[in-house]
Amino acid sequence: MTTGSPLIEAAPGMIGAASNIPENSVPRNPEAPTAEGVLFGEIVKAYLTLMKPKVIVLLEIPTLAAMLIAQPELPAWWLVVVTLLAGAMAAGGSAAINCFVDRDIDALMGSRTQQRAIPAGLVSPRGALTFGVVLSVT
Secondary structure (H helix, E strand, O other), X not given: XXXXXXXXXXXXXXXXXXXXXXXXXXXXXXXXXXXXXXXXXXXXXXXXXXXXXXXXXXXXXXXHHHHHHOOOOOOOHHHHHHHHHHHHHHHHHHHHHHHHXXXXXXXXXXXXXXXXXXOXXXXXHHHHHHHHHXXXXX
């Protein structure tokens, strides 16, 4: 039975199924640059954009504020660093998995979403899913 939802369809075996995702499973924007000939820094930037860094900042600010006002004394610096890093990795990993799930509609919706890392061909669907799962689990 199919539900029509890519998330529900993919969820039961998402991690194990990553190796079964064909590299050409996403309609590609023909005007977007190809991954061949792209600089290493551009690939790194593409993976970072999968994490939605602006959203991470919006999550980290209230986390830090809560840590600072929760107790009369300041928390240990290492606890603040570990908490913010773990929060960034969890949020970034879930954003990357969301990009994987939305890859089909991103390729079809319009010029703004067609320039995202997966539809533009800078990151493969398998690479995005693996990146998201590794960030989330770590």
